[in-house]
Amino acid sequence: MRQPGKKKPPGGPEMEDTLCCCEYLDRNGKRSHLAACFCECDDLDECCERWLTCRSLPPGMLERIADTFTDRFRLPWLRGAVKIDISLLPPVILLPIFLHIAALHFLLALVILISLPVLVLWYYYLTHRKKGQTLFFLSLGLFSLGYMYYVFLQEVVSQGHVEHSQVILLTCGLILMLVALSQAKRDPGYLHCRVSSDKALCQGSNGNNNNILNRNGLGSSNGLYRAAVSGVAVNSKTEGYAKMLAVGPGEVTEDWCTKCQLFRPARAGHCRICGRCVKRLDHHCVWINTCVGEQNHQAFVLALSLFLITSVYGISLTLDTICRGKSTINALFYCPGVYGDYSSALSFTCVWYCAIVTSGMGYILLIQLFNISYNVTEREARIALQDNVGRRLLWGMVVDTGQYNRGFLRNWIQFLTLHSTVLQHSSEDIV
Numbered sequence: 176m177r178q179p180g181k182k183k184p185p186g187g188p189e190m191e192d193t194l195c196c197c198e199y200l201d202r203n204g205k206r207s208h209l210a211a212c213f214c215e216c217d218d219l220d221e222c223c224e225r226w227l228t229c230r231s232l233p234p235g236m237l238e239r240i241a242d243t244f245t246d247r248f249r250l251p252w253l254r255g256a257v258k259i260d261i262s263l264l265p266p267v268i269l270l271p272i273f274l275h276i277a278a279l280h281f282l283l284a285l286v287i288l289i290s291l292p293v294l295v296l297w298y299y300y301l302t303h304r305k306k307g308q309t310l311f312f313l314s315l316g317l318f319s320l321g322y323m324y325y326v327f328l329q330e331v332v333s334q335g336h337v338e339h340s341q342v343i344l345l346t347c348g349l350i351l352m353l354v355a356l357s358q359a360k361r362d363p364g365y366l367h368c369r370v371s372s373d374k375a376l377c378q379g380s381n382g383n384n385n386n387i388l389n390r391n392g393l394g395s396s397n398g399l400y401r402a403a404v405s406g407v408a409v410n411s412k413t414e415g416y417a418k419m420l421a422v423g424p425g426e427v428t429e430d431w432c433t434k435c436q437l438f439r440p441a442r443a444g445h446c447r448i449c450g451r452c453v454k455r456l457d458h459h460c461v462w463i464n465t466c467v468g469e470q471n472h473q474a475f476v477l478a479l480s481l482f483l484i485t486s487v488y489g490i491s492l493t494l495d496t497i498c499r500g501k502s503t504i505n506a507l508f509y510c511p512g513v514y515g516d517y518s519s520a521l522s523f524t525c526v527w528y529c530a531i532v533t534s535g536m537g538y539i540l541l542i543q544l545f546n547i548s549y550n551v552t553e554r555e556a557r558i559a560l561q562d563n564v565g566r567r568l569l570w571g572m573v574v575d576t577g578q579y580n581r582g583f584l585r586n587w588i589q590f591l592t593l594h595s596t597v598l599q600h601s602s603e604d605i606v
Contacts, residue, residue, distance in 0.1 A: 348485035363468035364454035
């Protein structure tokens with residue numbers, strides 16, 4: 176019996192008792208159990224029935240089944256089962272299996288090492304088209320690093336040809352790269368609403384954008400908003416925000432984002448995957464599952480550089496061990512007898528896997544260095560190509576917009592001083 180005067184728990188009847196390790200609250204707020212993960216799924220029952228009777232599935236059924244499976248895929252934990260992102264599992268399960276199969280024969284290695292990049296690219300375009308976040312690429316990258324390091328210690332170091340100083344140096348490079356990666360995972364420079372007397376400016380919805388703009392000295396006519404600032408016009412765009420274009424010399428260019436309900440400074444952009452505006456937005460990187468912007472661009476480039484150096488060093492140590500007497504490049508393409516021993520074959524297969532990943536990351540780093548040298552972001556380059564205002568240089572690897580290019584030295588000084596440059600934030604102070 177409940178004691179008089181004692182309030183009912185805020186969670187309702189489902190939360191009166193503490194959840195056991197196998198119970199959880201589903202997406203509808205109902206109490207459920209892991210043992211009932213295959214129960215009460217009408218969509219799955221109908222899907223099986225239609226499959227057995229050779230009938231087509233109605234649209235949206237597979238998506239609903241996937242959502243239900245994602246919600247019920249959990250692990251027992253204290254005070255309730257915890258939800259596991261299923262995108263974390265494929266790299267952890269499939270990568271070791273594929274690499275061990277590839278070590279059995281040269282032809283198997285050739286097929287698998289060609290298929291893996293194709294599958295990763297296919298999944299990238301699939302998720303990129305849906306504009307959704309996924310932990311698959313971050314999980315693939317981190318697990319690949321850990322598994323390659325494990326194979327190096329187990330199969331390469333155990334042969335006795337690698338010195339302890341070389342192992343320590345490789346380990347230090349790996350640790351530094353992970354530290355830089357953790358820095359790149361932090362706030363990329365998200366824009367926040369400033370404290371204003373007109374709170375509707377930060378909290379308004381898309382339906383009252385016109386009222387917000389009118390209260391701040393902006394009038395609308397035929398979809399064109401005009402600012403109280405002289406010589407500045409706001410034109411509505413299909414991206415969901417109105418761009419304010421400065422037409423006079425020395426005037427500040429700003430954007431009004433109707434999705435985030437704020438003014439954003441020059442070079443800032445709205446990420447449709449993260450759903451937020453980022454200062455000096457470069458791109459959304461799937462490998463770190465976050466945007467690359469003003470606050471983490473330096474750490475992102477540093478992480479790429481450390482990964483490239485560490486990976487090349489690890490590849491050279493492995494090839495020097497399993498292909499004695501050959502240079503690194505020659506051993507990578509010709510190492511006779513390597514598939515005669517399973518341990519050497521596994522190490523050689525992992526070397527080629529690392530070489531493929533390193534080539535892709537090296538290309539990304541090269542594009543980043545070119546863009547920094549010309550002071551252009553990937554977002555600005557993409558927009559310039561769409562508007563036919565940029566020119567391709569260096570065999571099309573970089574697009575020079577000419578808008579912020581101040582010369583090689585000044586461009587790099589500006590990039591290296593992103594956190595301390597006051598001029599880049601001067602446009603935000605106007606709001």
